[in-house]
Amino acid sequence: MSVRGQFFFIHQLYKKNVVIYWLTNQNSSNASLTGEQKGQAASRNALSMFPIFVAIQKVFVDPLAGKQLEKKPVCIFQMEHYASVRGEHVNPVFEASKDDPPHYDDGFSGNGYSNAEHRDLRPSVVSAFGHNTLDRAPNIDFYRNAGSVSGHRAIRPSLQELHDMFQKVSVNLSPATELGASLLITEKGGFVKFGWIKGVLVRCMLNIWGVMLFIRLSWVFGQAGLGVVIVLLSIVVTSVTCLSMSAICTNGVVRGGGAYYLISRSLGPEFGGSIGLIFAFANAVAVAMYVVGFAETVVDLLEENNAIMVDQQNDIRIVGCITVVLLLGISVAGMEWEAKAQIFLLIILLVAIANVFIGTVIPATKDKNSKGFFNYHESIISENFLPEFRDGETFFSVFAIFFPAATGILAGANISGDLKDPQAALPKGTLLAIFITGITYLGVALCVIVRDATGNLNDTIVEGMSCNFSAACDFGYDFSACATKKCSFGLMNNFQVMTMVSGFGPLIIAGTFSATLSSALASLVSAPKVFQALCKDNIYQGLKFFAKGHGKNNEPIRGYVLTFIIAVAFILIAELNTIAPIISNFFLASYALINFSCFHASYAKSPGWRPAYKYYNMWLSLFGALLCCVVMFVINWWAALLTYGIELLLYIYVTVKKPDVNWGSSTQAVTFISAVNNTLVLSGVDEHVKNFRPQCIVLTGAPKTRPALLDLAHSLTKNYGLFQPLSAHQGSRTDKLQELNTNLESHQAWLRSNKRKAFYAAVASDSLRNGSLSFLQAAGLGRLKPNTLMIGFKRDWRAAGAAAIQGYVGILHDAFDFEYGTVVLRISQGLDISHVIKANGKLTFSKYSKMLCVLHHHPSLGEPFRPFLEGLTCTFLLSGPATLPQSAEMAKVNQRLVDASTQFQKKIGKGTIDVWWLFDDGGLTLLLPYILTTRKKWKDCKLRVFIAGQPGRIQQDKEEMESLLKKFRIKYAEISVVSDVSVRPSSESMKVFEDMIEPFRLHEGTKEMAQAESLRKDSPWKISDAELETFEEKTNLQIRLNELLQESSRAAKLIIVSMPIARKESVPDHLYMAWLDILTKNLPPTLLIRGNHKSVLTFYS
CATH class of the missing domain: 3.40.50 (Rossmann fold)
Structure with missing residues (x-):
């Protein structure tokens, strides 16, 4: 049977509630065995070649009634692990289902097996030390998470298994977990994994070189000037973020999820869950932005050829919707097709960019001159260097439109689960992509075109005519008409400047298509991947539906459909300058948290923070986080507030829901440091x-x-x-x-x-x-x-x-x-x-509790299996209704x-908490009931305070207590002074007490001296007549107090009474227990309280 067949069969049994036992045999040397032993060992070692299973009837027995309850099928499997590379035999970990741990002295271990047989029965390893041992050498498999796709998770022997002799220790790893891990391994070969060039560099460059490169960059430089501060600021933000991201992603194995994975594993599910939704949404909207950019170019071509279908805006919507459907088809086809499409688009894009640079040095034609293109000249550079904001634009509004052109730096991180080596690929590929695209943006600053041009060949300067409008005057053109009417050409007016400047115009159109479609495709893949990772973590339980993947690459088909719907909704806006600022805010918020994650992890100084990438600085990361926040608010303060408001609501939601995850976040590390520091401060x-x-x-x-x-x-x-x-x-x-x-x-x-x-x-x-x-x-x-x-x-x-x-x-x-203050509760x-x-x-019984069962000669086993089962043992699970x-x-x-x-779990209704503050213990007897009245469950209860007073000064004692409680600022409903505490208890109450202690009395007074001494020696713990007489007054006090409690506090919700103290080595233990019993007998819930006689209340400020 193949490995996959074995696992499929076991999986079917597991679904049918068949208990599966895993027995692992180990090849060992047979040199020292007899002929019969060799035969048995050979039978056992034969099991390592293929699994066998034996179905038997498991008998469940009621341990109390001794009756058979039910029978269920049990499957015994003998499995062997193989190395994933060369198929070599690999020793698994210690199997706790076996008998006692072996010891390797000569002879027998006391359970019928020799040491050699012990080595056959349980896994061991011949170490570098030259002998078999359960200890394991350091191995990466011991450090994997459950369900790791990069290798099988192994469990090292526990300390108890190595340290304790004959200690039966269970392994908390179910067959289902082992099965799941193994199945993941068998599928590993089907995954598509990318290197740093195809997976990160290409993807990031294509995403950064987006719609802005060919159809908005000229407008940006026209508005902001050639000081290129906008480009430099964008590069600073993305570079600092990339350094932070590189540090985070090299601090351990990175899985799929991109920015969400990085932030959630660094700052915890609260931050990760909030930014994960926003980042996935931003990528979905980015699809719309890039598609609208593509559609604008297509519609411009249609307009030039008089082929408009409806009108310009509706044509953008039509072309955009058709385009996003085609892109969805490529994405759903799988990552292999998407990667091939990206390479093809990159080649076109690189040729188009080179075409622009070539075109700037080709002498301009008269037609191009009339449209403002004059090649490189100092006067044009000087004129365009300073900003000239028009139509209400400002530096930051233009920055908001340009910034999405720099936001593709996470395109590689977003598919981190599809990379061969994310730790090495992400820093290298992303930083190189930022460098290449930044140089490109700065190089395409277009110092060859004036801001305004008419496009009219007749707007030339004739002799004797004055011209002071622009640098075009130096080249014989007068574009002064643009001061009074809107022109169609120049940096400020023509979005297709790149096409005009280039050496071959159609290549720029192809480049525009390539830039927009590649970025749209990258975003269309990124958004579902990030969203799927978020849904898999089950932080938002309602989104679990989108966690399901399909195919060998676990493609998020449902996420693709959702992203498609969001993209179509924003494509219908059909206005690039409206969509771009929305994305800028969301991306800046994501970058701010990535930078803050790096700073926070460094600040926490956790030993687990050991990034392999060393070229980062925690303060630079903090600067990057603050810079992102400042830029967000300067771009659009209300949009920034809205973004952070949404994040805050999502953060609060996740915090309240408390998802059951533990990722070792830096938030936990900082909490620990704060707790330690505060404890140290407190101790001083x-x-x-x-x-x-x-x-x-x-x-x-x-x-x-x-x-x-x-x-x-x-x-x-x-x-x-x-x-x-x-x-x-x-x-x-x-x-x-x-x-x-x-x-x-x-x-x-x-x-x-x-x-x-x-x-x-x-x-x-x-x-x-x-x-x-x-x-x-x-x-x-x-x-x-x-x-x-x-x-x-x-x-x-x-x-x-x-x-x-x-x-x-x-x-x-x-x-x-x-x-210690001491509190005794009686109900x-x-x-x-x-x-x-x-x-x-x-x-x-515990799922892993063990009962030894020898399988050989079992009547339910067929003859063919007996040779294989010689010496093997299994474990039974005793369960079932009892x-x-x-x-x-x-x-x-x-x-x-x-x-x-459970009465204290519910809200306590209206009533009283009766406090019998008989002895001053420092105030604990009064403070605890006061604290209860401040709780929501007890707020309807009022305090009644009872004190002991002397006859004749009842009013004075009451006034003194009122004054004291007033100074303590403790509200009370009533103060009662009990003046008859010293009255002798009734004979009925005395009789109850006497019956209570009767079995524990010596009664030595009624016996001869020798007999009395013998009784005292045999039962020193019993109550003597002398002791009973010595503590008669205190005994009577407890009995009398119970009578008073019965009279006054029978209806109280809770009674608080000063607890009597028994002097050590003086009051017999049984007498003291009788005092506590008689004092609280037949009463509502009662607390006996005795403070440590140090003040816990004060009336000083």
């Missing part, structure tokens, strides 16, 4: 109470499993403070390392997708406390570090073991030790919904849990 500034803001470490575990904790913390820190959800993976570091690394990115991505502005962190530790302790000590950078710990209340503390309680309470002690229904997520979702049945009651409980856990 002393903390001040006015700048305090909560910066939270939140012990959420996996973020999605405790949404209430996550949402409340997000509300406290949103946009203004640091928020770090923390997950402590408990267990052996070696066992948890892969899980930690795998989940890190996925959890951060989940936070981003759910618009939670947080920095997810994870630690691997033997216990929750040790993991948290590590993070509490080391989290943060300088002043940018957490100051508040948030944790959920351990609802199942009574069922947990002593070690778990000790660890939980220990976390609170550690937070106090390191002077009656609980916080953890992980079991609900697992039960309601598909209980599916939803657990739930009782109706359990479903209701889970639903209540989910509703309670």
Whole structure:
């Protein structure tokens, strides 16, 4: 079976959801094997000559019920990679689907295979060091992107595969990805690739030598004079832009997309997406401009021969539409035809330009003299040197009309995907094109024709007649009549001056046709290519339709049709001087961003900015960007504002949509530098109470499993403070390392997708406390570090073991030790919904989880396959529906849990946030609820403040608190002074507490001394009678507070209570947990808060 046939067959299986396993065999020396082993090795090595496949039935088993669920076909493929040049055998990367990594000691590795067989079973390479190793030498294939058309993407062995023994590591590359990359390779030979001359130089020259060269350049020089400042300014703008473009395109492999690709990969999708649309549109309009220029010449010929069809303007429209249809046909035919047409047109154009220079030195005839042509003379040069703007034209209005004649410099970049070596071709070809065309423009300054001429052979000077009108007087001609009436000849009046000056007029007409048609053809190809690249990146999802290509060159047929429609619309304007300024603005905006991209990338000083082209300067690029912007506004300020307004709207759109792309732009690099610099500056500034803001470490575990904790913390820190959800993976570091690394990115991505502005962190530790302790000590950078710990209340503390309680309470002690503010959230229904997520979702093992399956002697395999399968292994994927049945009651409980856990995601209705500020902790207990009231979701809630007061001075305590809150500028709805906090709790409440701690008491007072000592030794964590008596008052306070909370705050949307503190090594952990439990029992969502007793509020300015 051919390679293409193999891939086609696999692709069909993949579409039918058949699981495909890739097994790669490796040729190795058989010198040391026995005869039987050699036979087995030969069977295995035979697989490297062709792929085999075996269809078996894969059995899915419910791991909980032990029942067979379903059967699905599995296909086992043995594939071998070959070098693309000489068909040599190439070792692929480490196959994670195999068993454990090999070790190359003598003997067996413990799994039944010898070392020699290990080398057969998994890929290895005989390196320059003389032994087989999984390590790979540096190779370009390791650095390719997925789907690279220039070579197969390889994956080097991971650090874990080389470092960890018996570590089973999955490779995150699906068969589809491998298949896609390989298919691209097989098609590579069909692409048409151009060198720097045909692909860049020819294309750029043809695009620059456009419509202006033959039918507007004379008018430009007539208006602006021979100071040629306009030409020089255009050359400066394009040359600086070319230097910037050269630096960008030599900083890595350049793909199709031209200016869009360069800008988007440098500045990011926001800038690239906005300029990509504008640049593609500008090229589409440029097609119309060049076609209208061609049509003008054709209509002039028709007029000379009295063959006008309708009238001059409508004839331009008719000829233009017919022309653009023919050009579309050439473009759709493919790049090969287009390239051949460009070469043919270039030859005609070069002959026409040479014809002009030859004609200027041929002595002028009387007829040409009457039309203002007198060959080279000093008086004509002097007269034409200074500008003479007429008909309301200015320097910049004339520049706006001429500038499109210099805008073809990106013609090569626009087809960068069709170049053999864009990095070398673009700088060389584009700079040479600018140099050649610039010299041409300056050379064709036409110092041989006067500005005005009548074309009348009788307007000669007779003897005795005075003439002071122009330099023509020196040659015996009087064109003074042009001062009172409009003449038809001269630089200012005749757009076909080049034809008259040339040695052979029809060649200039052919040159005009060549210049206009070649530029139109280049623009007609460029616009769809740029637009297709933009659509492929899916920055604007509605434009995905235009991303599809056709044929071996991936031609954007749909883009051609759209460009054709835009071109026809502007051809109908039929006025060259109206179309040209529109294009000038768009091209200048593109050039400004290309220059700014180069400056920005240099300014960011990213190690990834290493352009091979060194002849650029970041400040020169910035000058070029500013020059383009200034010229835009001077040409036409309202058009410039409109252009940048459109760019701004597109930029905002892309920013809001946040396309899922990551191109390593310089914007990211500058953001990183700014973050580092600002952090360093911040670390040199002393903390001040006015700048305090909560910066939270939140012990959420996996973020999605405790949404209430996550949402409340997000509300406290949103946009203004640091928020770090923390997950402590408990267990052996070696066992948890892969899980930690795998989940890190996925959890951060989940936070981003759910618009939670947080920095997810994870630690691997033997216990929750040790993991948290590590993070509490080391989290943060300088002043940018957490100051508040948030944790959920351990609802199942009574069922947990002593070690778990000790660890939980220990976390609170550690937070106090390191002077963190501490916040504990309790919701009656609980916080953890992980079991609900697992039960309601598909209980599916990871796609890359492995279960060893020995294929040999499998009953479903035919006899012919057994010799080939000796010693080979495959992996099973255990998947399929495994939803657990739930009782109706359990479903209701889970639903209540989910509703309670997501309550902070919705807007909180009108109500109160009750703040029980019982102890002065620096103000954190008051500041956090105030911050909540500033959030949109909580803005309808009012603050009610409760404080403890002494009987007899209730009013005084209330006035003092009112004064304090007024100075703090914190709005409140009500202040209540609670004077009966010290009242003994009711017997019912006491009974609840006693029942709560009963399982954790020693009751040593009712036992003999020896027995009591034994109990204390066996269960040191239990609560003794002495400890219970010592902390009786504090215990009663918590019970009494719960009664008061039940009376006053039962209807609150959120309750904030000062958190009691347990002295270390004094209060038993279970007693402390009982305090927290009884204090918050049967209440709405409650936050226990204790600041670090440093002021976070101030009333000073």
